[in-house]
Amino acid sequence: MTETTETAVNGADNLKFCKHCGAKIPKDAVICTACGRQVEELSQGNAPQPQIVINNDNNNVNTNTTNVNVGGMGGKQCNKKTAIILCLLGFCGLGGFHKFYEGKVLMGIVYLFTCGLFLIGTIIDLLALLGKPSVYYV
Ligand SMILES: [Zn+2]
DSSP states (O other): OOOOOSOOOOSOTTEEEOTTTOOEEETTOSBOTTTOOBOSOTTSSSOOOOOOOOOOOOOOOOTTOOOOOOTTTOOOEEEHHHHHHHHHGGGGTOTTHHHHHTTOHHHHHHHHHTHHHHTHHHHHHHHHHHTSOSEEEO
16 A cells, blocks of 8 residues: 555544545445445555466476487487397397397398307497497487
8 A cells, every 4th residue: 555545544444435425435445335436446455466477497308319310320219228138139149139129130130140140249249339328329
């Protein structure tokens, strides 16, 4: 309340006088209950709460998984652990599954029939996989 216009409140502090007709109306009334005219600005009365909208959208999403198609290479996303496990199958006589996983079907077939290029290919690939990031692209 910055200024009380001509609403002289005597006694009952929950009442005021309408500035149009002079009737006693509730202090927080915006429209006079007697004459129906507007006596208060709508923004006054109950001081409007400032609407503080806390925008807590913390979009700290790690966008490291950019699916950029590296020029002609296909850009297939591979998981290191998965590839290593599949590669280790080569030591059980099931070579080339990591090649299939990487989408290199032809090499996979060659590995499969040669037992991972007689384990040499499997070992080389395993060492190469160990040096790769946890998610790599082929
Ligand atoms: Zn009135």
